[in-house]
Amino acid sequence: MCKSKKKMTRDVNEPSTTPKSSSSRKSKKSQQSSSENSSTSTNNFMIPSTASTSSFYKDSWKSSISSRTSLSSLRESVLPEQPHIYDFSEISAATRNFLLKPYTSSSSSTSWRCTVRDQSVIIFQRKFRRQLDTSQLIDRLSVICRSHHSSLVKLKGASISGNYIYLVYDYISGASLADCLRNAKNPNFTVLSSWISRIQIASDIAHGLDYVHNSTGLGFEFVHSHIKSGSVIVTEPSLNAKICNFGTAELCGEIVRETEKLKELKRSDSKMNKFEGTRGYMPPEFQKSGIATQKCDVFAFGVVVLELLSGMEALRYRVDEETGAFVRISVVEAAREAVEGGGGGIRKWVDGRMRDSFPVEVVEKLARLALDCVVDDPDSRPDMGRVTGRISQLFLESQKWAEKMGVLTDITVSLAPR
Secondary structure (H helix, E strand, O other): OOOOOOOOOEEOOOOOOOOOOOOOOOOHHHHHHHHHHHHOOOOOOOOOOOHHHOOOOHHHOOOOHHHOOOHHHHOOOOOOOOOEEOOHHHHHHHOOOOOOOOOEEOOOEEEEEEEEOOEEEEEEEEEOOOOOOHHHHHHHHHHHHHOOOOOEOOEEEEEEEOOEEEEEEEOOOEEEHHHHHOOOOOOOOOOOOOHHHHHHHHHHHHHHHHHHHHOOOOOOOOOOOOOOHHHEEEEOOOOOEEEOOOOHHHHOOOOOOHHHHHHHHHOOOOOOOOOOOOOOOOOHHHHHHOOOOHHHHHHHHHHHHHHHHHOOOOEEEEEOOOOOOEEEEEHHHHHHHHHHOHHHHHHHHOOHHHOOOOOHHHHHHHHHHHHHHOOOOHHHOOOHHHHHHHHHHHHHHHHHHHHHHOOOOOOOOOOOOO
């Protein structure tokens, strides 16, 4: 799914106990059945042994995730819509007891590409960042697993062991947007050589993020919090875009809302964690407070669109040969200079691998929209509903341009390096 590769330039991205039976008198047959069911549970989540045991009652999960409650404590509980609940033994077996070569690895997570229940999946291992309310976790897992959108990589289910959560996502064949734009082995490599392919990707990401913000039915502002070019998969041969890590931040306790922060600060023994984002994609208000909002996602989306237009990294440093000092290069700052320079500045700034074949007016409109998304004041940023509507209009304008210019729009290319 989201497999990142090393870049040539310096990258600044940041880097149990089983509960006793409620009845003291059981038949020998009932005791045997209970014993058999208990033997299948080794972690906080369990796989029901039969269809009749598909109900999970929230009140059975008494303690928080960090207390390492046994999987068997969920025996009588139910998760609405029945997202897949994976036994930890399945996760361990699929990853060969975690000895399988990681698909991706970072300081905060590790993932493996493997097979679970005869399906090709990606398993993400992430540590809980703070204590979670069990009822909220169950609700959010249920909603995320039953959510469907063509621009989102689907979360199939989860398993928990100790302070770690294992998230099982569909495996999607393709390459990350970052790799499509900036392949480390060949800097001139890109499959996104046409304008239509790039506006299509911008549209896909916008619609997916709009769905995350407005259609999940959680009853609160759902935040993705991991929007970046490395977390977008470009599929082949259609070159559509899919957003990875949908629900990861919510389920790992990385999202802190203002109301939750106030509640935690009132506790004398509470220590508020300030969560870090990826540099280059973090808006100023998140860097100060550590509170993620939908407007933080809008900011990150704007950065991704500017990357898509220019091929540049969100943020990097290069060494000045004369002074030896590090020079900061931001795609946002470069975009502002290009837009202020008018059509000539835009043409120089846009990724040269499109060979100057793009509608300049549409590109400038999209660049200005992206810059609206990355203004410092979060209240001045548009919401994703408005952004998606505007990009849909630009997509139609791009199609008319392509028809007028006789540009091929049926693109079938390989993502493999050439």
